Amino acid sequence: MSTEGFNPFRMAQAQFDKIADQLDLDESTRELLRNPMREYQFSIPVRMDDGMVKVFRGFRVQHNDSRGPCKGGIRFHPQETIDTVRALATWMTWKCAVVDIPLGGGKGGVICDPHNLSMREQEQICRGWVRQLAKNVGPLSDVPAPDVMTSAQHMLWMLDEFEQIHGAKYPGFITGKPVGMGGSLGRTEATGYGVIFTVREALKQMNLKPENHTMSVQGFGNVAQYAIKLYDQLGGKTICVSCWDQNDSTSYSFKKADGIDIDALLKITDRFGGIDKDKARDIGYEVLPGDAWIEQDVGVLMPAALENQVTAETIQKVQGGVKIIAEGANGPTTPEADAVISERGIFNIPDFLANAGGVTCSYFEQVQCNMNYFWEKEEVLDRLDTKMTSAFIAVSDLAKKQNLYMRDAAYIIAVGRVAQACRDRGWV
Numbered sequence: 001m002s003t004e005g006f007n008p009f010r011m012a013q014a015q016f017d018k019i020a021d022q023l024d025l026d027e028s029t030r031e032l033l034r035n036p037m038r039e040y041q042f043s044i045p046v047r048m049d050d051g052m053v054k055v056f057r058g059f060r061v062q063h064n065d066s067r068g069p070c071k072g073g074i075r076f077h078p079q080e081t082i083d084t085v086r087a088l089a090t091w092m093t094w095k096c097a098v099v100d101i102p103l104g105g106g107k108g109g110v111i112c113d114p115h116n117l118s119m120r121e122q123e124q125i126c127r128g129w130v131r132q133l134a135k136n137v138g139p140l141s142d143v144p145a146p147d148v149m150t151s152a153q154h155m156l157w158m159l160d161e162f163e164q165i166h167g168a169k170y171p172g173f174i175t176g177k178p179v180g181m182g183g184s185l186g187r188t189e190a191t192g193y194g195v196i197f198t199v200r201e202a203l204k205q206m207n208l209k210p211e212n213h214t215m216s217v218q219g220f221g222n223v224a225q226y227a228i229k230l231y232d233q234l235g236g237k238t239i240c241v242s243c244w245d246q247n248d249s250t251s252y253s254f255k256k257a258d259g260i261d262i263d264a265l266l267k268i269t270d271r272f273g274g275i276d277k278d279k280a281r282d283i284g285y286e287v288l289p290g291d292a293w294i295e296q297d298v299g300v301l302m303p304a305a306l307e308n309q310v311t312a313e314t315i316q317k318v319q320g321g322v323k324i325i326a327e328g329a330n331g332p333t334t335p336e337a338d339a340v341i342s343e344r345g346i347f348n349i350p351d352f353l354a355n356a357g358g359v360t361c362s363y364f365e366q367v368q369c370n371m372n373y374f375w376e377k378e379e380v381l382d383r384l385d386t387k388m389t390s391a392f393i394a395v396s397d398l399a400k401k402q403n404l405y406m407r408d409a410a411y412i413i414a415v416g417r418v419a420q421a422c423r424d425r426g427w428v
């Protein structure tokens with residue numbers, strides 16, 4: 001499953017164009033919403049541990065802030081591109097709107113591979129990123145967060161740099177901070193749990209029970225791990241996960257027909273979500289090719305690794321028993337695959353609804369920082385459940401009422417809200 005030649009921004013625009021037609025948006029609103037409002041591209045020079053200076057390329061894209069400050073993660077990835085960041089920023093706008101939180105969409109990135117960087121070098125990249133953008137981001141304009149290969153530690157370095165530049169404390173500048181340093185309890189669990197809150201509701205609406213429907217997952221990182229944990233707690237079973245193998249530069253799937261043991265698997269997983277193949281075999285897992293996760297005869301498929309994985313080609317491998325595709329990852333499904341999913345009557349829970357738990361909890365983190373009062377984990381997760389469940393119900397109600405594909409229903413709600421905010425402000 002390659003992402004070569006795939007342009008996520010073209011896909012985000014194609015998805016938007018379809019909805020703009022359905023909503024009959026005027027030309028100026030289309031023009032405003034199909035492109036980001038602001039983009040920053042810059043160089044970050046870093047003195048490496050060997051004494052040489054290396055220059056890294058950084059990005060920040062602010063897609064739309066009509067509903068509130070931009071919000072979105074920062075990815076460290078060797079294949080990061082401006083178009084990936086544009087697409088992700090666009091999807092953030094729709095994500096915040098569909099769960100109805102008062103934020104807009106942004107995304108950032110740095111072309112780098114943390115596997116090959118010391119912590120000191122990563123710290124310098126974080127601080128350099130903030131120095132380049134210190135006047136263009138902030139608690140009232142654009143609030144970053146962690147994403148692929150960035151963590152709470154990276155966020156704290158960025159916060160520290162921002163506060164040193166501005167000479168005051170701004171805990172609301174960035175989210176995903178360590179607990180005890182302005183972070184919210186429950187943030188680590190939020191995205192994965194959020195996906196399962198929507199899966200639970202979808203099963204309920206279909207009169208199905210988690211205990212009768214196994215799950216297969218692409219990815220074994222933050223999103224996948226907590227989704228699997230909560231599905232377990234609801235009585236469901238996950239029988240297959242896949243991950244990237246850094247040493248072989250390929251992916252593998254790990255299967256256990258009677259259900260994976262998440263805690264045992266975590267003991268042999270590195271911090272990037274890579275599972276040790278030999279140790280997995282030792283504890284009874286079948287090690288299969290990377291694509292095997294999508295070929296499993298399960299009730300729920302969850303792509304939770306990266307974009308462009310459920311395609312015109314791979315959707316043909318999806319078995320007849322699959323009831324739900326819950327998109328933990330951003331942009332995992334192409335429009336061609338969407339057409340097949342819709343035709344086959346598989347229930348799709350689109351990415352910007354399914355994985356909105358992360359940004360919802362980040363919003364809770366901002367709220368707690370502003371109050372300087374922090375909630376117990378249970379309170380955070382209860383509020384998260386309420387927000388995710390009501391967003392899911394609003395989308396599925398519209399889908400049922402107008403006989404729409406779930407992604408289209410989610411888009412109609414999200415784009416409609418953002419377009420309205422732009423009109424209310426007099427922008428269009």
Ligand code: NAD
Binds near residue numbers: 147219245274356
């Ligand atoms: P992560 O870095 O913690 O984990 C990624 C996982 O995917 C790892 O297990 C990795 O081995 C695996 N992977 C990478 N390439 C693969 C491939 N080709 N085949 C199979 N597995 C592969 O990342 P994460 O935070 O879990 O994020 C996963 C996805 O969810 C991304 O698309 C991200 O943008 C999206 N997302 C994350 C959050 C969040 O809060 N973490 C929120 C919203 C969306």
